[in-house]
Amino acid sequence: MKYPRKLSSGSNNTVIVISDAEVAKLFIGDTRSEIGSEAEKMQFSNTVNNLVVKFVRLDYNEILQAEMLVMERIHPIDFRAYETEIRQLWLDIFEDELKQLHEAGFVHRDLRRPSNIGGLAFDNVLLTHTGLRLIDVGISALQKQVGDKIFEKYIEIENKEMAAFSEYFRNR
Ligand SMILES: Nc1ncnc2c1ncn2[C@@H]1O[C@H](COP(=O)(O)OP(=O)(O)O)[C@@H](O)[C@H]1O
Ligand SMILES: [Mg+2]
16 A cells, blocks of 8 residues: 555554654554554653653544554654764763663663664664654563563663664764
8 A cells, every 4th residue: 555645664564744743653454563552652651751752642544544653753863974972972861861761661672673674773763953762662561561570681682782772873
């Protein structure tokens, strides 16, 4: 199906532009991901800080026959145009905010996409003029849902992915 104003078609979902300020992630019939869960995780992270993209609303588009997760639209910029000192500042804030989310019981789990899946390694991390932001909480986890043991394991992995991102972002 061809969608109007398509922004991107990721491995799982298509994202379309709603306006200059909003985009919508489409959930259609057979997608395995669950819109309610994704919305809940996004809203939870939004109560902690601004790192994850802001949830706006859930909607249904009759023409597209699609459930829509409407969210803040991020307009990314390219980090390679900025000197390492500035990149380091953005990284420091990013690391702090990620830690806040972890301490609140949220782990993103998709900073770095597995190498066997195509696309850019860190395409869920977007740089804006006000700093780094995260999108795509599709496989994120809440401590209250997965329990302490699994959560700790996820945090361990996330910290490794954060270190890999930091290396990439400072040196590329
Ligand atoms: N809030 C947003 N603002 C701008 N672009 C977005 C936003 N959310 C998603 N995108 C774009 O759509 C792509 C796919 O969205 P994402 O949530 O990562 O879905 P997937 O599960 O398919 O990876 C992203 O890589 C990005 O290019
Ligand atoms: Mg993604």
